[in-house]
Amino acid sequence: MTPVSARVRGLIAEMTDAEKLGQLQIVFRPRLEDAAQLIRDGIGSVFWPRSAAATNEFQRVAVEETRLGIPVLVGLDVVHGQRTIAPVPLAQAATFDPALVEELAALAAAEARSGGVKWTFSPMVDISRDPRWGRVVEGFGEDVHLTSTMARAMISGYHGSSLRSPRAIAATAKHFVAYGQPEGGRDYNTVDASEHRLRNVHLEPFRVAVAAGAASVMASFNTVAGRPMHANHGLLTAVLKHEWGFDGVVVGDAEGVRNLIPHGIAEDLADAAAQAYEAGLDVEMGGAPSEVREALLARVDRTRLDDAVARVLTLKERLGLFDQPYVDEAAEITAPTDEALRLTRRAAVRSAVLLKNDDALLPLADHRRILLTGPYATSTDHLGAWSQPFGAPAGSIADEFASRRPDAEVSVVAGVDFLEDDDTGIAAAVEAARDSDIVVLLVGEPSALSGEAASRSDLRLPGRQEDLVRAIARTGVPFVVVIETGRPLIVSDWIDLAPSVIVAWHGGTEAAGAIVDVLLGDADPSGRLPMTWPRSVGQIPVYYAHERTGRPATTGGTLTTTTEDIGLHGPDNVQEKYTSKYLDLELGPQFPFGHGSGYATFSHGSPRLSARRIARDESVTLSVDVTNTSTRTGDDVVQVYVEDVVASIAPPVRRLVAFERVTVEAGATERVSFRIGDEQLGFRLADGRLVVEPGTFMLHVGSSLDRTQPVAVTVERA
Structure with a gap:
């Protein structure tokens, strides 16, 4: 349950049912005059009207012309910049530089809030392993650790030291959940993911985002195991709100509630809205029209209704809207500095x-x-x-x-x-x-x-x-x-x-x-790929952290026409034939995740561990020396992948668990160190618990997946 202040409790006690429902709607891109009237009618959130002056007028209407004077929450998709447009998020992930991503988010927040925007529908933290899906551009790629790290950095940049700051906006982690795994790579399409994959891939960046203080979470358009996310109580409430203790706002995506009708689980809009709010949605993007309010109120539990309202009002309070709903129009940033x-x-x-x-x-x-x-x-x-x-x-x-x-x-x-x-x-x-x-x-x-x-x-x-x-x-x-x-x-x-x-x-x-x-050559191209580049569309989905197969391939396949070629006349090439590969494609992707170099060149010393054996709940320090072997200063991205040698479930072949971008002067050597512990070595069970199993783990350290050195650490049995 959201911690509720006396002010919020007092407002809820005074509100009519219609006023409560109004706070749970964000109007999707209305005309200015229509939005002003909707605010008078009690709508709690609107999209940005494109200037500080227009935003202030909306706030004036809300504060002076409504019964309770509750300010409106103004939102916008500030995805990679407001006035100064930064590289797209996938490109930001390629920097492998979370501090830079935080700076970019802080810049976007300052520009947006100066114009009255208080709420952004960003960052997108969906794990994207199918480049056919167009929204890969909006996220941080295929890797759980890289995405989680960039999500934490972007949220920190948006929020700053306090949401009340005139340079901060409320971040939204989207799209909850598994939106990045649509069948066929087709947007809005069905998703069917196991509990294991949900916990260890798709849910993990959201768990990190919630722990980082994300102000809101957006429900996704897709189904998960047959249940549309806008009506998925098991994930929106049981996992997000109860298990993780998320006390912010769950917002729907545009018309996501209405989409429950063509999904085939709702008879009409009132039924769709009731299912969504009962599942844990707090704000509907698009807004249920007034004619469904009575039918909706007849179904929605009043405790659930008040909880949703409390979450919205608490976010407004955290943003300082009750104390200062207006922005300084003279200070609006309208062009890049x-x-x-x-x-x-x-x-x-x-x-x-x-x-x-x-x-x-x-x-x-x-x-x-x-x-x-x-x-x-x-x-x-x-x-x-x-x-x-x-x-x-x-x-x-x-x-x-x-x-x-x-x-x-x-x-x-x-x-x-x-x-x-x-x-x-x-x-x-x-x-x-x-x-x-x-x-x-x-x-x-x-x-x-x-x-x-x-x-x-x-x-x-x-x-x-x-x-x-x-x-x-x-x-x-x-x-x-x-x-x-x-x-x-x-x-x-x-x-x-x-x-x-x-x-x-x-x-x-x-x-x-x-x-x-x-x-x-005035600067080095020292980014790394945040997604695998396939050789062919027929390979997709192709990503580096795939689970092991019982018959892994060592070479690519060959199209054959005779039984002699395929090993039916002897055992010599049976192992090569019956492996997990394509007959008409070379083995592996065109370029793997993490691939890239620069004009400067580097060599790595042998990786060293502070201990070769550790107990569960202990950590070890992994260090490696990075030497610039060229005549120009440059950046290297040191990557650490873990390989769980034997586990109770088939583990990924490798999994990124740490990275650091380091600048090294020509001829110089820098030591890079990482702490490796439970979070890096463990995996999550279906109930969300993190487990670290005893055994040997290989830590692969290098500048890319195909240029690593291994070192082993053993987790001892208790």
């Missing part, structure tokens, strides 16, 4: 992932004739999905590059568009390439192809962009490829042709400058 631009540019740089640099073409040398080609050469579509239209726009890479290299002859030929099936411009790009010393190919998917309701069945570069890559490769002119995207893409058809490839994601307002920084 220089400091904000520097921060988001640094984030865009640190999120860039160097996939390969075979011929060391990057950073670019002092080439005299440079061709920029591909749709992202001149496009300003760098902001990414879930960027509000009032955010600061981005410039073009062509303009930024030309301003930075006035000494060079910079040609710009788009070659192809993002989506059009038109290759007539490729010939001009090829001709320009032959007259150039180097070509920079700027390709990717536009922002609109990722985000909500943006699932894709084909993850190759859209349009004729791959044809452009192959045509440039045939010229023999050296070239590098920069990919802007909101998800992992399939690059297997052309990746071997490209010597150097960078993933720049959708980098926000400062994306163009950051990309040029990386290309020219």
Whole structure:
């Protein structure tokens, strides 16, 4: 039960049933005049009306023109920036830098609250292991530990030291739960997850977010084991509120309550609303119309109703709305500051992932004739999905590059568009390439192809962009490829042709400058992949922390036509044939989770443990020396994966349990240390209890999954 102040108890005692229901609704994007009237009618929450002045008018109506004078809660999807647009969340995860993510969230909170926004529907902490799902762009990728760490950092940035601060907004952990595992990668689709997977994968980032003080949690659109989440008492109440003690607000997603009707579990809207509130929902996004109120009140338990109202009013109290409902209109931030631009540019740089640099073409040398080609050469579509239209726009890479290299002859030929099936411009790009010393190919998917309701069945570069890559490769002119995207893409058809490839994601307002920084070597592309990049859509879902199979593959398969080839005439190749692989695909992904490097190079010493054997409830210190073996300062991301050698359940082959991004000067050595204990070695049972089983654990330490060194620690029996 939410701790309730005397003020909140007094208000609830005075409220009519209609006023209580009004507090449990957020109006979904109404016209300004309609919203003002709804506030007079008792609506408790609204979406942001796009200015501090308009927000103050809403608050004036609520405070001065309603019977109890309860201020409204103003919400908005501040996903990766308000005025200054930061890299998309998936790119922020690629930084492996939680302190930076916290700074970005604090910046977004300050800008948003200055305009009257008090409540954001962010961060998204869904574990996303299917890149066909468009909303992977909105979260932190496939890994439980990375997602949990970034969720904690973002919540801390949004909340600051106090929700009452004029620079803080209330964070919402979404979407509860398992929304990131839709069948077929299709948004809003069914999810069926075991208790084991729920506890150890999908619920864990939410548990961390609740422990970090998330002010609210948003229910997801999907079903879990047949029960839509907006009416799932077992998860919304039994786990979230009772087991974890969550005392904040559970908010529905847009029209999520109404969706219970097409889900097939509610007869009408009153039935849907009653089921949702009984399950543990506190605020409906969209708002039940007044005509269903009587039917709803006839079904909803009054104790449950008062609990929901108390949660909403308590959040308003925590935000200081009762004492100061208004914002200073003169202090509203309507454009980025220089400091904000520097921060988001640094984030865009640190999120860039160097996939390969075979011929060391990057950073670019002092080439005299440079061709920029591909749709992202001149496009300003760098902001990414879930960027509000009032955010600061981005410039073009062509303009930024030309301003930075006035000494060079910079040609710009788009070659192809993002989506059009038109290759007539490729010939001009090829001709320009032959007259150039180097070509920079700027390709990717536009922002609109990722985000909500943006699932894709084909993850190759859209349009004729791959044809452009192959045509440039045939010229023999050296070239590098920069990919802007909101998800992992399939690059297997052309990746071997490209010597150097960078993933720049959708980098926000400062994306163009950051990309040029990386290309020219003014900054290192030292991000790491937060999601696995598949070789083929047929591999999906493909993720590194998969459970062990009884017949693991050691090589890829081969299409065969004779019984002799498949091992039926002898035992020699039976073990290779009958393994978990595809006959028509090489083993493993194109690029694994955590993959990436930079222009600086590093070596790791042998990992050391403070003890080789520990008891349960004890921890051990793991240390490794990181040496910069290059002539330039750079960042390494040290990753620690655990392998449970023998367990009572089939464990993941490896599981990230710790990481640290470390800056090392040229020729210097830095020691990086981690505490490894129960949270890192254990797993959760179906009832949520954390267990650490005795036995040997291999700790794999390195710069990526395929570059690690093992060291063993044993947990002794009691």
